[in-house]
Amino acid sequence: MRLHSIRLTDYRAITDATVDFSSGVTIVEGPNEVGKSSIHQAIAQLREDKDSSRKASVKDTQPVGSDVGPQVELHLSTGDYELRYSKRWIKQPFTELSVLAPVPEQLSGSEAHERFLAILDETVDVDLLDALDVAQGRSLDQASLAEIKALHGALGDAGEEPADHDVFLDRVESEFLRFFTAKGKETGELRRLTEELPGAEAQYRELKDRSADMESLVDRHARATERLTTGRSQLESAVIEREDAEQAVQSVSGLKTELDRALERAGVAQRERQRAEEALDRRRALITEVTAAERAVKTADDTLEKVTTAQREEDSSLAEAQKSLGARQAELATAQDEAKTAAADLARTRARSQVDALRKRLTDIREQERRGAEARATIGSITVTGKDVEKLAGLFTELRIAQNAKTSAAAQIIARRLGDTTVCIDGTDVPKDVAEEFAVTTDLQIHIDSVVDITVRPGQSPAELDRALESARSRLDAELGRLGVTTLDEARERSEVRTDAEAVLAEATSTLRVLIGDDDRDGLDAALSRAEHVAGDSADPSGSVASIDDLEDRVESTTAVVDDATAQVETARTALDRIRADRDEARVAAVRAQSTREQAATTLQNLSTRLSTDREANSDESLDAALTAAAETLTQVEDEAAAARSKYEAADPETLEMRLQNARQLVESKQKQQEKDRQEVDQLSALIDDRAAEGIYDKLKAAEQSLESLRSRLSRLQRQANAIRLLRETVLTHKEEAQRRYVAPFKEAIEKLGRVIFGQGLSVEISENLEIVSRTLHGRTVAFEALSGGTKEQLALIGRLAVATLVDSDSGAPVILDDAFGFSDEQRLAALNVILGNVGRKSQVILLTCQPDRFASIGGAETVSLN
16 A cells, blocks of 8 residues: 555645655654644544544544635555545535546545445555554554454565464354354353343243232232322422412513613613724824824934935045055056066976977877767767656556556447458458457447448547546657657667767766866867967077076066065055945945935824824814713613612512422422323233233243243253364464464564664564564563663564565555654664665655654655645
8 A cells, every 4th residue: 555645625724735655755844733643643534534424533623713624635556446535524525536546436425435445445454554553642552463464474474384274263263153252252042042041030930929919019009099199189289389480480571671671771882982992092192103203203314414424424535545556556567567577488488398298188188079079969969868768668658558548448349240241440340250349539430331331439538537648648749859759769779879979978088087187178278379379489599598497586586576566455455445345334324314214204294194184083172072971871871770680680580480490390290290100000900900811820831841941952052152162262272373483574573673773682572462572682681661761662663664564565554653753862763764764665654743853864765844
């Protein structure tokens, strides 16, 4: 099973997010509460909860304060199936399942839910799926592995094959389940007879006691009749009391209506006073803002005057520094001319000795450059590379898959020619007595010579298949056009020519690298030209008669003069740059001060206009007066409400309501008691009549015979049940012995991964239920439960990863870890990264974490960020 992608919409804190999973290790990282655990929960909820579910865990996925339905779409492959499975809960719920392969299907509702579960049961071990899923906070718990069938098969392949008890045990188990449940409790006919026996015995005892009970029934009937008569008079009194209480409660309902109206008027007056207070507060705040804006304009004017004066002073200093720099530069130019003349004389002397060596070296370089240029021209004319050929081959494959998918979904015509008349379908002659099959993907022509000409047009194929075919064809055509080829073979031929040219280019480049060495290629040509130019005509002697040593001394002295002049120029330039920077800062400060002043003036103007407009609509005095009036009105209506409340409370409505409720309950209880007494009288009368009419002795004899038969049948079944129980226990004992033999491969897998963390001195003890019992490290054995939290977490997760490596990838499941390894230090985290990287080469691993640095060294991992 492989997860390709998941999309969450309106799910907890996630508005819309899509996460693509790689086939190896995928790290989904993001801060707390961004929705990482929601991805883990959504995968489980898709499988477990129908779209109609109203469980608390489903309701919790609805975003707080949003009337929307959480929605999840999962794209996965399992077995031979490729699926897209979508659900929405709570608001406009739906379930949709699209089976993309091997045979397209589209289902919805409960049918889609049941089909999805059926595909999972068919293709993946659900126990394995649960074992490799580690929710947040469960990393210290070992997985339940003993019942995972996929792991049983893997351990049988990896280690010693356990004895084959399964067929015989299934037969024994089937027979055992006739008598007992899986937990060993009685069931079936054995349970029925066992349960019937106490009833039969009780019935027998009851029949023996019935004759003695006849007189007691008559006494009970007389007492019940007397209670029924007394209850009638008590019920009549309770009805009169209830009517009196209802009339008293009705009399105070008018007072309650008056109180409600008074409270409503008080609420209106309260809101009017609050509006008046808010209007006055806004006016006072606006006046405060205008005053502050006036102060800001005054401050901006003062600042602008200061920075303008500073700018003028910096401009004057800059002009003086520029004059000083010009004088220093003139002195440097004179010194450079003298140094240049000395250097030219020295270079001319040296150049004569360099010309021959450079000419020989450049001849060899030009030959290699010619070879490289020819190879590069070939490479430049051929854009098709080996990767392009691989990509093109993949696109041809995708096109064939899309065409085959559309052909599979299209209508099929199966034709067999029966006579000698020629039958032609889509340009193909149909042979006699041989069935030919044609897929109707485009208009198909059926021609029967001299009889009929039929055109079969295809129906509307699934839009998804058409889009897939068109997409595959478009990508292939685009790639062919980009590469400038028409066929895959042409692309391969051009790629091979390019590969040969690349080899020649590599050889020429390598040779050039040796010839050129640390020199610059263009510099060598330039060096030869310079040497020839500097050397002049070798037949003519140089005008200089000085030796190279004398010339070098002359160059050194003139260079020193240039260096001194350069230092003076740099000093002057540094001073100029500093002054210019100060001048620029002064200009920026002036611009900012001007901008601040304009902004302050604009703010003052806007606030003043707002204040003037508001005062035209409502003066300050009118706002004060409105607040005073609203407060007086509120005081008046609150007094009226207090008076209405006092009048209502004086009537004591709560006591009247309690009397009414008690009277109603009394009538109800008396009615129930009267009905109960009447039923008891009727029941006792019927029992007395039945006892008088039935034959107690005959029934007692029949009950005795039935009891003896039941005891006999139950004894026989108990002997059979005990025999099959003994046989089952014996077979299970042999099976457990076989299981212990295939624990070894699982132990080796855990120790192989564990030694990456704990070193070569590690060994573990594994129980028959495939749980880690203890860890031995360097000769010291510690029980699993006694280990530290970090070590327990690491071993528990290594157990799951070992399962992932042992189970075949076709029948495996993804390993999902939500914020795991929280107990591990940096050194062990680095080792765990190595383990996860190796497991990811065979199995899919999904890590959900708020600390991606924990997994930064996992080789081949892909990271998805949630923001």
